[in-house]
């Protein structure tokens with residue numbers, strides 16, 4: 369029997385917003401308010417973690433271990449999920465130099481939710497997917513038998529959870545756009561849409577490696593390519609977690625116009641990209657565009 373916290377949730381709201389930057393080009397903009405899907409596990413955190421936590425509980429695990437950087441939303445969500453479900457959680461954190469410093473707000477929230485934090489060197493962290501390094505890191509963290517969720521939470525179960533987001537958007541839009549870190553959310557979302565609908569990913573990290581990642585994530589989850597997706601590169605604003613003044617001002621203005629808190633690291637870059645792509649005529653007149661609000665500040 370699934371934990372009551374993990375029961376299926378109603379579809380998150382889909383709302384039309386009126387914004388002249390889109391209307392002037394004949395584009396309808398919808399916001400998929402997936403940040404409202406769960407009060408403590410917003411957006412893609414819920415989509416990815418819920419199937420993994422169900423699997424962990426069904427297999428009788430009492431502990432979940434995962435990986436992240438010092439500001440990881442994923443670590444925070446895993447810690448909150450552990451508190452809600454009564455599961456022990458361990459977070460393996462990039463950067464052993466952090467062990468001697470006061471915790472930042474994000475890690476302090478993890479700790480307050482009961483997550484045990486283990487700081488590891490950057491070189492170990494880079495190699496965490498290699499089985500020998502991973503097993504050693506888990507053993508050193510005292511989490512050898514724990515259920516392992518990868519960095520960013522993107523594994524096959526997570527993609528199937530994100531396909532549920534696609535199902536909720538069937539028939540509702542021509543193009544569904546989402547910000548990408550690991551690409552797991554886009555990979556699952558694309559698989560869940562109707563044929564004829566298109567998923568568009570906006571990478572928030574510089575690099576150009578994401579297409580191959582998404583193909584391999586889809587291979588693992590669905591046995592091959594799934595859905596129609598593409599990436600809009602060039603909107604990383606200097607790299608992960610960089611929020612230049614112009615982006616900050618854009619996000620504050622967007623939030624004020626449309627009455628919701630715009631998460632800066634992912635959602636702001638997505639919305640900026642959609643305004644820019646619309647202005648340059650990427651979407652034909654008559655397009656209905658849905659932007660997925662994947663998280664909260």
Ligand SMILES: Cc1ncc(COP(=O)(O)O)c(C=O)c1O
Nearest residue numbers: 548549550551552553634662663
């Ligand atoms: C708010 C938010 N949006 C989007 C993403 C990107 O998700 P993915 O790693 O599946 O591409 C993340 C990743 O953690 C996130 O926190």
